[in-house]
Amino acid sequence: MTQSQSQRERFWRERKQEQNPHGKVKSFEQLAEEVGKTEKSKRS
Numbered sequence: 001m002t003q004s005q006s007q008r009e010r011f012w013r014e015r016k017q018e019q020n021p022h023g024k025v026k027s028f029e030q031l032a033e034e035v036g037k038t039e040k041s042k043r044s
Contacts, residue, residue: 003011
C-alpha cells in the first residue's frame with residue numbers, strides 16, 4: 001500500500017527536524033559569554 005503525498009512529506013519533515021548533527025545551536029548570549037571568557041584568559 002502506498003502513502004499519500006502529504007503523509008510522506010510530513011514524515012520527511014519530522015525526520016529532518018529531529019536531526020541535529022552539529023549539536024544544539026547556542027544563543028547569542030551564550031556565545032557572547034564564551035567570547036568574554038576567552039578574551040579575559042588571553043589578557044592574563
